[in-house]
Amino acid sequence: MIDFNISPVIGNEMDFISETILSHKICGDGPFTKRCSEWFEERFHVNKVLLTTSGSTALDMALLLCDLKPGDEVILPSYTFSSTANSAVLCGAKLVFVDIRPDTMNIDETKIEEAITDKTRVIIVMHYAGVACDMDYIMDIAKRRNLMVVEDAAQAVMSEYKGKALGTIGDFGCYSFHETKNYSMGEGGAILVNNTDYIERAEILREKGTNRAKFFRGQVDKYTWVDFGDSYLPSELNAAYLWAQLQKAEEINENRLAVWKKYYKAFSEITDKVDLPFIPEYAKHNAHMFYLKMKNLQERTEFITYMRKRDIFTVFHYIPLHSAPAGLKYGRFSGEDKYTTAESERLVRLPLYYGMAEEDTRTVIEETIKFYGE
Ligand SMILES: *Cc1c(COP(=O)(O)O)cnc(C)c1O
Numbered sequence: 001m002i003d004f005n006i007s008p009v010i011g012n013e014m015d016f017i018s019e020t021i022l023s024h025k026i027c028g029d030g031p032f033t034k035r036c037s038e039w040f041e042e043r044f045h046v047n048k049v050l051l052t053t054s055g056s057t058a059l060d061m062a063l064l065l066c067d068l069k070p071g072d073e074v075i076l077p078s079y080t081f082s083s084t085a086n087s088a089v090l091c092g093a094k095l096v097f098v099d100i101r102p103d104t105m106n107i108d109e110t111k112i113e114e115a116i117t118d119k120t121r122v123i124i125v126m127h128y129a130g131v132a133c134d135m136d137y138i139m140d141i142a143k144r145r146n147l148m149v150v151e152d153a154a155q156a157v158m159s160e161y162k163g164k165a166l167g168t169i170g171d172f173g174c175y176s177f178h179e180t181k182n183y184s185m186g187e188g189g190a191i192l193v194n195n196t197d198y199i200e201r202a203e204i205l206r207e208k209g210t211n212r213a214k215f216f217r218g219q220v221d222k223y224t225w226v227d228f229g230d231s232y233l234p235s236e237l238n239a240a241y242l243w244a245q246l247q248k249a250e251e252i253n254e255n256r257l258a259v260w261k262k263y264y265k266a267f268s269e270i271t272d273k274v275d276l277p278f279i280p281e282y283a284k285h286n287a288h289m290f291y292l293k294m295k296n297l298q299e300r301t302e303f304i305t306y307m308r309k310r311d312i313f314t315v316f317h318y319i320p321l322h323s324a325p326a327g328l329k330y331g332r333f334s335g336e337d338k339y340t341t342a343e344s345e346r347l348v349r350l351p352l353y354y355g356m357a358e359e360d361t362r363t364v365i366e367e368t369i370k371f372y373g374e
Helices: 011-021 031-044 053-067 081-092 135-145 196-207 212-216 237-245 251-270 297-309 325-330 341-346 358-373
Strands: 048-054 073-077 094-098 120-126 150-152 172-176 189-193 288-294 331-332 347-350
Touching: 011 053, 011 237, 031 189, 031 237, 048 053, 048 196, 053 081, 053 120, 053 150, 053 172, 053 196, 073 081, 073 331, 081 094, 081 120, 081 150, 081 325, 094 325, 120 135, 135 150, 189 196, 196 212, 237 251, 251 288, 251 358, 297 347, 297 358, 325 331, 341 347
Parallel strands: 073 094, 073 120, 094 331, 120 150, 150 172
Antiparallel strands: 048 189, 172 189, 288 347
16 A cells, blocks of 8 residues: 555654653743744744644644734735635635646745735735745835735645745744654644744734743843733644754655655656646756646546555645635635646646655656556
């Protein structure tokens, strides 16, 4: 059997978790949390990285920091995970969905400007499959139209746009360390506070509305409730797990990329039958996923069944949000849905994970090619 995903286990997870248990300090913001945040801050040149309980709550924090008023509008792609949209709904915003580019499946940057109204406040971009959106173009719109930018970089840890780490370009970047992502802590995430005006507010928001972070740094002599907040700190147990993974960040990345490249090379032989992922010149990706785009929905369904019969698990995802029940309730599509629905229906994801056996990669390739031979 070939699983679709197996969450990475590196080796030191158990030691670090034991160390945490024996310290009798398993709540948040202990030594492992600190090590993880500093790792990202130093490596990606970010002012402030705060670990959160999930990628979804990192997005919630980002949108809460944008300080929206009911009726404000948020622009986002429809081809994304529900969490991207939930964060805006939480803040009472109206969702305005923009079509994707068929090559990268990312938001079509050229269609953003026509979706802007006098109510628009935020653009959320999602770097699909860890492949960067055209950030120069998007940041230029945001600057000219005075909008904030949130990067849903849940899939994009270790990916880059023109040499800059994804998640570090917009006002806020959001990572996920869910077990299906490249680096895991079971459930968890991080918010990158790139806009330094928001660092203090972000710390308060994350610490139940208190200035406890300042207190721990000795900047105030007592801590108190200063603004609205919630609890977004993950337990040290989870952070200890993530720390083990970050020790091998490079190795995990290279291992995944090797599988991705094998797929890409093999399927380059059948581009008369399938479309392959496209990596723009400006992007360096992290092999978060490998997908193929087939002729249509029917062919994809037949393929998934064919592979399933051979004990190989392939999956599709993202019923476009604008056509989902909650999407209809909270949002509208700007312009024409030229690619979102059509492209989403023909995309299928192949098994790809750290430590995938070469033999399994070969089997997936052979069976896929056989499917097209029959
Ligand atoms: C995984 C994912 C999220 C949510 O992350 P969780 O850690 O599972 O909450 C958000 N957006 C995108 C695009 C994702 O892939």
